[in-house]
Amino acid sequence: MTEKRHPDFEDEVERLGFTRQYMDIVIKASESSEENFRENLKGALEGVNFKDSSLSYLNMLTNSTLLRRTNEEVRNLKRNFSKPYFARIDFTRDETGKDEVLYFGKVSLFDKETQQPIIVDWRSPVANLYYDGRLGEVSYKAEGEEYNGYLSLKRQFIIDEGVLEEIRDVDLTTTDELLQKSLSESASNRLTDIVSTIQEEQNNIIRADLNKPIIVQGAAGSGKTTIALHRISYFIYTYAEYFSPDQLMILAPNRLFIDYISEVLPELGVDRILQTTFVDYVKSCLGKPLKLTNPEEKLLGFINDDFDEPDMIRWVSSFKGSLDYRDMLDHYLDDILRSLLPKEDFYVSKFRLYKAKDLSHLITYEYRYLPFYKRIDKIKKVLQNTVRLEKKKMLLKVSQFYDQKLDNVLFKTKVDPGKRKRYVSKAMDKKAELLEEITKQSRTAVNSYIKKLPQHDVFYYYKKFVTELFPIYAKGMLTDEQITFFSTHQSGLSKMKSYELEDLAALLYLQGKLFGIKKELKARNVVIDEAQDYSYFQLAALKSALETDMFTIVGDLAQGIHSYRGISNWNHILEDIFPRATYKTLQKSYRTTIEIMNTANQLLQLLHLDLPMVEPVVRHGEVPQFYKLHSSEKATINAITDEIKRLYQQNMKTVAIIGKTNKECQKLAKAFKKYSDLPVQLLKENEEINKEEVVIVSSHLSKGLEFDAVLIYSKDEIFTKNEIDIKLLYVSMTRPLHRLLFFGTDITNFLLDEVNTDLYKMKLSRIDCLEAENKEVG
Numbered sequence: 001m002t003e004k005r006h007p008d009f010e011d012e013v014e015r016l017g018f019t020r021q022y023m024d025i026v027i028k029a030s031e032s033s034e035e036n037f038r039e040n041l042k043g044a045l046e047g048v049n050f051k052d053s054s055l056s057y058l059n060m061l062t063n064s065t066l067l068r069r070t071n072e073e074v075r076n077l078k079r080n081f082s083k084p085y086f087a088r089i090d091f092t093r094d095e096t097g098k099d100e101v102l103y104f105g106k107v108s109l110f111d112k113e114t115q116q117p118i119i120v121d122w123r124s125p126v127a128n129l130y131y132d133g134r135l136g137e138v139s140y141k142a143e144g145e146e147y148n149g150y151l152s153l154k155r156q157f158i159i160d161e162g163v164l165e166e167i168r169d170v171d172l173t174t175t176d177e178l179l180q181k182s183l184s185e186s187a188s189n190r191l192t193d194i195v196s197t198i199q200e201e202q203n204n205i206i207r208a209d210l211n212k213p214i215i216v217q218g219a220a221g222s223g224k225t226t227i228a229l230h231r232i233s234y235f236i237y238t239y240a241e242y243f244s245p246d247q248l249m250i251l252a253p254n255r256l257f258i259d260y261i262s263e264v265l266p267e268l269g270v271d272r273i274l275q276t277t278f279v280d281y282v283k284s285c286l287g288k289p290l291k292l293t294n295p296e297e298k299l300l301g302f303i304n305d306d307f308d309e310p311d312m313i314r315w316v317s318s319f320k321g322s323l324d325y326r327d328m329l330d331h332y333l334d335d336i337l338r339s340l341l342p343k344e345d346f347y348v349s350k351f352r353l354y355k356a357k358d359l360s361h362l363i364t365y366e367y368r369y370l371p372f373y374k375r376i377d378k379i380k381k382v383l384q385n386t387v388r389l390e391k392k393k394m395l396l397k398v399s400q401f402y403d404q405k406l407d408n409v410l411f412k413t414k415v416d417p418g419k420r421k422r423y424v425s426k427a428m429d430k431k432a433e434l435l436e437e438i439t440k441q442s443r444t445a446v447n448s449y450i451k452k453l454p455q456h457d458v459f460y461y462y463k464k465f466v467t468e469l470f471p472i473y474a475k476g477m478l479t480d481e482q483i484t485f486f487s488t489h490q491s492g493l494s495k496m497k498s499y500e501l502e503d504l505a506a507l508l509y510l511q512g513k514l515f516g517i518k519k520e521l522k523a524r525n526v527v528i529d530e531a532q533d534y535s536y537f538q539l540a541a542l543k544s545a546l547e548t549d550m551f552t553i554v555g556d557l558a559q560g561i562h563s564y565r566g567i568s569n570w571n572h573i574l575e576d577i578f579p580r581a582t583y584k585t586l587q588k589s590y591r592t593t594i595e596i597m598n599t600a601n602q603l604l605q606l607l608h609l610d611l612p613m614v615e616p617v618v619r620h621g622e623v624p625q626f627y628k629l630h631s632s633e634k635a636t637i638n639a640i641t642d643e644i645k646r647l648y649q650q651n652m653k654t655v656a657i658i659g660k661t662n663k664e665c666q667k668l669a670k671a672f673k674k675y676s677d678l679p680v681q682l683l684k685e686n687e688e689i690n691k692e693e694v695v696i697v698s699s700h701l702s703k704g705l706e707f708d709a710v711l712i713y714s715k716d717e718i719f720t721k722n723e724i725d726i727k728l729l730y731v732s733m734t735r736p737l738h739r740l741l742f743f744g745t746d747i748t749n750f751l752l753d754e755v756n757t758d759l760y761k762m763k764l765s766r767i768d769c770l771e772a773e774n775k776e777v778g
């Protein structure tokens with residue numbers, strides 16, 4: 001049922017030709033002036049047979065303006081010109097009994113004459129039939145209505161540079177060959193879109209209720225990042241009228257990762273979305289530079305067992321990420337609010353225009369929907385309005401009062417003229433003085449009144465809390481030992497005028513509650529990747545500051561290398577932070593081979609997490625191989641270089657060497673520069689990956705990335721059987737698409753002694769073999 005012998009092949013070639021010509025004409029119509037368009041069209045139409053369409057040459061000429069599209073649409077058409085669609089379905093609609101033939105691609109295109117779709121966008125509701133529907137009776141939903149019908153054909157196309165290469169009809173028995181083909185290809189160092197091979201379980205996540213948050217626990221390589229990006233694309237398409245892409249935000253673990261996903265964004269039409277990291281985002285929200293201790297140092301401290309009191313350090317980190325900490329801050333916020341309530345009534349001159357009690361009521365109740373200092377702004381406006389309204393009245397009252405007095409004196413004949421004169425002059429002075437006072441105070445009273453209220457920034461409030469007030473709020477909740485440790489820890493940071501990553505949730509939370517977040521930073525829909533490394537409070541603070549629960553949260557607890565500050569289960573998040581969320585899991589891994597996944601799965605079991613084993617999509621490869629390091633550095637580098645060259649010969653395009661920590665990687669990179677002719681790139685967090693070079697990257701930074709082949713290297717730093725190490729090793733082992741090699745002083749460096757021996761191979765490098773042969777000959 002494949003290749004060029006397919007009976008419909010010629011028809012499909014013709015259809016593809018027609019589609020491309022139509023696209024070409026639309027592009028030209030949109031880009032050129034009317035006159036040029038006519039000229040161009042003559043050329044474009046030569047030899048084109050529009051037998052399938054009702055378009056005629058004349059029609060096209062008269063409709064040239066109708067063909068015009070927006071710049072964005074033209075850009076999309078151009079982008080997809082070489083591969084306009086990837087699939088087709090034949091669907092007979094119950095309602096009308098009509099047969100519909102629909103081609104799915106990454107743009108939509110309509111025949112202006114017949115109003116028939118030439119290409120249907122993969123995000124349209126009817127495309128669900130392709131992703132979800134088996135052949136036979138099927139249905140799909142669009143705008144709340146259900147449509148039924150009969151699906152008689154599902155066809156996939158492989159089109160390369162505008163040429164139809166293959167057709168495959170998918171039925172119940174055939175496996176998804178397009179998926180197999182796509183998975184066997186090599187990694188480009190950038191994520192790609194998968195619209196033509198989205199699987200049913202993934203489609204369910206992409207299209208899950210867009211009005212609800214979603215949390216996805218997905219195995220390594222199950223497509224979480226990819227699916228999250230496709231869901232945004234689907235969201236933008238569905239809500240194009242209500243949302244603009246700049247109201248969405250992607251939070252990625254680091255800059256390197258943003259670069260890694262950046263290629264897929266324009267392909268999916270979502271490149272206008274704000275892409276940032278949690279740290280950068282919080283910094284923008286706080287609006288002031290802040291010094292942050294290097295979070296990796298803490299991770300390394302745990303990895304290397306550097307801390308005197310590791311349990312307490314771990315406790316502080318996890319406490320600052322907990323909802324208990326948030327609750328404590330809520331009590332503190334109650335007290336801050338109390339401190340902001342006015343103590344004095346508001347006067348202009350002798351006139352009391354507002355009672356403090358009433359203003360407090362406004363702050364506490366009427367404006368409770370606003371951040372505290374926004375409420376004060378409101379109060380300011382209320383007072384300014386009141387003054388404006390009352391000013392005339394006050395002036396009048398004073399004038400009338402003194403005029404009356406003066407009248408009385410002037411008409412009292414018995415009064416001594418000298419006395420009267422003095423009285424009049426005094427009264428007139430008093431009147432003038434009061435009028436002036438009212439006029440002046442009307443201008444200044446509000447500002448001076450508001451100025452008396454506490455005016456501090458978020459850093460002041462937070463610092464006061466952690467360095468002074470903490471024991472008060474923590475009393476009864478924490479032990480004395482914990483309180484003392486916390487206070488000392490924070491004072492140390494404060495002395496260095498520094499914060500640590502774990503403080504950012506609290507700072508963001510306080511900022512949101514006290515001052516609010518600037519409009520341009522207030523995303524209405526947020527995607528969080530690698531969410532297992534977030535703390536509960538980080539998620540709660542984002543939700544609170546952004547005032548929305550529209551989050552797409554994807555992660556994998558098995559890769560939670562920051563679990564000392566991160567989350568350990570999704571239930572807590574579902575119950576306490578996002579109760580409206582849909583929860584889904586992805587168990588299939590699309591990245592790597594069965595052989596590599598089997599080995600990684602055995603490590604996963606050491607973690608005793610309540611997670612099922614990862615199911616690799618059926619794709620075989622070589623079992624992972626272990627190579628023993630040489631005693632001489634030079635010989636080791638030679639052996640590794642030789643193996644990498646062999647990998648390149650086997651068409652592995654991207655190769656990475658992963659070491660446990662950056663220190664191990666630095667040493668290796670140095671040795672490589674000395675002894676190897678292969679160019680290497682020691683990857684840093686803010687760098688782009690260079691495809692041409694062998695990437696050397698530390699295990700924690702490799703999270704989320706993928707390469708054709710991965711060598712895990714361990715000389716000075718071994719992976720021990722503690723939780724962080726197992727996770728780091730698991731992350732490293734799940735990066736390759738095709739090949740996994742271990743280079744170490746012993747198999748125990750990689751916990752391979754915990755793995756069935758048939759799941760990996762002990763190998764001698766070619767250089768070792770040669771040496772062994774030489775010895776024998778000798």
Ligand SMILES: Nc1ncnc2c1ncn2[C@@H]1O[C@H](COP(=O)(O)OP(=O)(O)OP(=O)(O)O)[C@@H](O)[C@H]1O
Nearest residue numbers: 194197198199220221222223224225226590591704
């Ligand atoms: N349906 C699919 N068709 C083709 N390729 C797919 C599909 N789903 C996932 N992939 C590929 O599998 C690989 C892993 O995807 P992705 O990086 O999104 O997974 P992940 O769950 O985020 O992984 P990790 O947690 O390990 O970082 C990518 O190369 C992606 O293109």
